[in-house]
Amino acid sequence: MFSQSEENYLKAIFHLTTAEKKGISTNAIAEKLATKPSSVTDMIRKLSDKKVVSYKKYYGVSLTNSGRKIAANIVRKHRLWEVFLVEKLHFSWDEVHDVAEQLEHIQSPKLIQQLDHFLGFPTQDPHGDPIPDQDGNLKTIEKRLLSTLLKNEAGVCIGVDDSSSEFLKFLDKRGITLGKHIKVLEKEAFDDSLIIEINQQKMTISKKIANNLYIQKS
Amino acid sequence: MFSQSEENYLKAIFHLTTAEKKGISTNAIAEKLATKPSSVTDMIRKLSDKKVVSYKKYYGVSLTNSGRKIAANIVRKHRLWEVFLVEKLHFSWDEVHDVAEQLEHIQSPKLIQQLDHFLGFPTQDPHGDPIPDQDGNLKTIEKRLLSTLLKNEAGVCIGVDDSSSEFLKFLDKRGITLGKHIKVLEKEAFDDSLIIEINQQKMTISKKIANNLYIQKS
DNA sequence: ATAAATATTTAGACAAGTCTAAAAAATGTT
DNA sequence: AACATTTTTTAGACTTGTCTAAATATTTAT
Known part of the structure; x- marks a missing residue:
């Protein structure tokens, strides 16, 4: 223990x-x-x-192998609880981290097993991060930072790198959430900003933001 | 804190x-x-x-008053989590205590508020114990030990005094659960055992058991 | 009311987890 | 290579929550 x-x-x-x-x-x-x-x-x-x-x-x-397994299990618990908080208790994705940080330490294999079932065996948390399985295996998704896309490339927003409350609130304000389709209309060489299309409208995105958003190319 | x-x-x-x-x-x-x-x-x-x-x-x-409020809030959390475990995660009533003992220490007023809502504002935990409200007020229910009922009196099983896993498992085995209607058919003066009717059948109940079951008289 | 039994507190110790300040090792610079 | 800087470790101290053993207070029994 x-x-x-x-x-x-x-x-x-x-x-x-x-x-x-x-x-x-x-x-x-x-x-x-x-x-x-x-x-x-x-x-x-x-x-x-x-x-x-x-x-x-x-x-x-x-x-070590055993250490990695234990750590993955803690991450698993953290992310499952995040899903619970967002989907069942209507937390927004920027509010879940601190609570999940506490909940991840609860010791009860049955609790996590049942929670997983109750949530429908989710594979990702509300920030798009993968949930390790019971054996500690993580399946990584093919993802790229928005900043690495070229002009006219497009994809779906699948995660964030920085999941601080400030950043997530900022994204909410702009209407950028997981699952949204994003297309790069223009890349500004001068300051590395991007003009993207999202929600049927144009938006300018700074380098910093583009460096923190993961896209699954389509 | x-x-x-x-x-x-x-x-x-x-x-x-x-x-x-x-x-x-x-x-x-x-x-x-x-x-x-x-x-x-x-x-x-x-x-x-x-x-x-x-x-x-x-x-x-x-x-002190403030101490009582803090304590009642911990009990509130404990009992709400017990309801969650039984109703949503299908734990049986003898399995919830140890996990709730951990969950009760999670600090997040919003979590408890939302959980309460999610559960439909329950007023009792799976053992029939009342859940304190947000201000720490406990409404006590009119309840009597089964052992205090007289011959031919009847009521509904609404709680247990001893909520140890062993006792609860014993009750499960006998088909005695919260909400069940119980009628006292006979009181044995010799050893204080009772013959009761429950689930349309007769059953003999020892003094020890009757001293640990709460009934709401009907 | 005095002795015996019980309950409570004090004193001193210990483990876990942290910190500060100083020493030691590794790395970078000229 | 020699010196300066950075990183890491050591040594010693502090806090929280616990314990044992001994001292003190209270209660019970004769």
Whole structure:
């Protein structure tokens, strides 16, 4: 059994892990969790003793197989709860994160199994992120940042990179939500802004926004 | 804001408080929470500093108004989650307690408000216990222990006193659930057992069982 | 009313998780 | 290669919530 704190560390390492990087740095984890590097060192040593991360001094951390499974399960719970909050309790997608952050630590395999069933076995959370299955497997969807599309290419909005409340509220205000069809009408070389068509109307999108929206090309 | 541990103490005192008794003893709280009396003393002092309990050395504890409100809200959350687990996720009434014990600590007023709405503003949990309203008010229902009914009196099963998993499973096995109509056919003076009619059939019920079942007389 | 039993509190210790400040190792720069 | 900078670790301290053992207060029984 893992404490909430241990679970948070595992989840942070999981999220910081990408195909390329081999070891996650102490500093990166500290920043993600808003703690100090020295605290990270302590916790990492503990998790290493429990065989859920592998760790060599000064070399960074990575999850072991069992650690990855545990972390994926926490992410699974987080995302299922987000779906519940949005679909059943009518939260908006920018309100769910903090509550899901608490709910993900509830320990009850049956609860998650039944919740999954109750929600109709969803495969994505309200931000378009994939929900790991019971064995911790994540199926990644073919997705590209809006900023990588060329002129006249189009697709469907399937996710966000930054899921901060501010960004999500901004998107809501503009009428940009998951599932919306988007076409790139113009790319402005000067400031990398885009003119897109969405909801049958033209809209100008800054570079920053385009860098945070995922599109599934059609 | 109160820690989970603080919340558990407040809830324990709330449950131990009855109309008669004025102060709850250190030992009673320790037993309820499966801790040691010395730990209780420490925590009580802390809660007293926070003005949620009033406390005089060697005299026992009682909740202040604000403490009572906080405790009632925790009970409210606990019972709403129990309803959710049974009605939406098909848990049986003996499985909900441990999970609700965790869920009751989730902090989000909106979550509880929406959950309440989603469940249709229930007034009782799956064991027949009343759900406090948002202001912490409990409306008590006119209820009597089955063991206090006389021969030929009848009513509806509306709750249990002991909600341990064993007892609830026992009741399930006998087909005794909330809402069932029960009539006392015979009272055995010898061992205080009862012969009742339920589900159109006769059944013998021991004193112990009759002391743990609440009936609303009809 | 005094002794025995019980209940409560105090004192001191410990584990988990965090922090600050300082030391050590690795990396970058000239 | 030598120095400066950054990253990471160590050492020691603090908080929360718990415990054991001992001291003190209260209650019960004779």
